[in-house]
Amino acid sequence: MNQITSNVYAETGYRGCNPGFVVTKEGVVIIDTPQLFGDAIAYRKEVKKHGKIVYLINTEPHGDHYIGNYFFDAIGIAQEGTRDVIMQVELEPLKERIKMMDPNAGPYLADYKIKPPTITFNKTMTIHLGNHTFQLFHLPGHTASETAVFVPEERIVFTGDNIFHETQVFLHEALPKEWLESLQFLKTLDADYFIPGHGEVCTVDYLDKMAAFVSDWITAVQDAVKQGWSLEEAQERISFLDRFPMGQGMEAFGAELQKMNVTRLYGLATNGQL
Ligand SMILES: [Zn+2]
Numbered sequence: 001m002n003q004i005t006s007n008v009y010a011e012t013g014y015r016g017c018n019p020g021f022v023v024t025k026e027g028v029v030i031i032d033t034p035q036l037f038g039d040a041i042a043y044r045k046e047v048k049k050h051g052k053i054v055y056l057i058n059t060e061p062h063g064d065h066y067i068g069n070y071f072f073d074a075i076g077i078a079q080e081g082t083r084d085v086i087m088q089v090e091l092e093p094l095k096e097r098i099k100m101m102d103p104n105a106g107p108y109l110a111d112y113k114i115k116p117p118t119i120t121f122n123k124t125m126t127i128h129l130g131n132h133t134f135q136l137f138h139l140p141g142h143t144a145s146e147t148a149v150f151v152p153e154e155r156i157v158f159t160g161d162n163i164f165h166e167t168q169v170f171l172h173e174a175l176p177k178e179w180l181e182s183l184q185f186l187k188t189l190d191a192d193y194f195i196p197g198h199g200e201v202c203t204v205d206y207l208d209k210m211a212a213f214v215s216d217w218i219t220a221v222q223d224a225v226k227q228g229w230s231l232e233e234a235q236e237r238i239s240f241l242d243r244f245p246m247g248q249g250m251e252a253f254g255a256e257l258q259k260m261n262v263t264r265l266y267g268l269a270t271n272g273q274l
Contacts (some may be wrong), residue, residue, distance in 0.1 A: 001046055002201065005154045007132070009050075010195045014039045015249030016064030020158055020195050021047050022151055024130030027054035031149055031158040031195075033068030037098075037105045040068035054129060057136065058117055059147045059160030059197065061085035067098065069115035070108075076117030077125070079138045081145025086116040139186070141179030141214075142170065142197070148186060155192040162186065163210050165199025167247040168240070168254065169217070171261040176218050176274065183211045198247040213243065218274055221265035231266050235259045 010020035016035030034040040056074040061082045127134040135150040142161035149158040224234040239258045268274040
């Protein structure tokens with residue numbers, strides 16, 4: 001567990017997203033939950049040493065951010081699109097995915113349930129707890145409902161997956177133009193540290209590199225379409241695997257990810273949306 005400021009912690013070593021939490025005078029607010037059940041249970045124990053868990057904020061609707069919600073007894077909060085997507089997930093296929101991904105999940109799977117956030121917001125929301133303020137911003141990009149959590153008293157932002165810090169970027173559901181705008185907005189927040197969805201904690205300097213990575217993807221696929229490449233040709237020829245390593249536990253999935261990213265951007269480009 002990394003302690004980032006006097007009251008903020010994040011775990012960057014798990015497979016899946018980086019869960020983090022803020023300790024206030026009136027309890028703990030957690031942001032996203034560990035994907036692997038063993039990690040979720042160990043993490044819960046660590047968090048509880050700092051107080052009662054009051055709120056659980058999910059930054060996006062991908063499994064690596066919410067699967068572990070099941071292990072946390074707290075009031076769930078998310079952008080309304082995140083809840084909508086989670087509400088549509090079917091339990092049995094999800095359990096099958098968990099079984100494949102998490103060899104230690106077995107004993108908990110029979111009782112496992114999806115735990116969607118129960119309180120939602122549209123554009124922004126502010127939560128006050130103890131002496132802390134949590135400003136939630138809807139910032140579409142990596143997903144349509146991506147959310148950042150800014151805690152001004154700690155000068156820290158939990159960015160969700162709009163930042164992949166020096167790891168490969170997932171664009172398979174991205175709104176890439178909005179993503180670039182969201183990164184510009186993140187730069188305006190008065191923060192010392194950005195806790196990314198994946199990769200190590202970073203500072204504001206990385207935001208331009210992140211934007212460049214998204215822009216380079218956009219340009220590569222736009223060029224492919226301009227040159228008349230078919231989707232299959234673009235999938236064969238475009239790869240950014242030399243830029244950063246894959247994230248934790250995803251090492252074998254690099255080539256497939258490049259294809260998924262090309263597929264998404266190619267679709268947007270040919271519909272005039274890129
Ligand atoms: Zn994601």
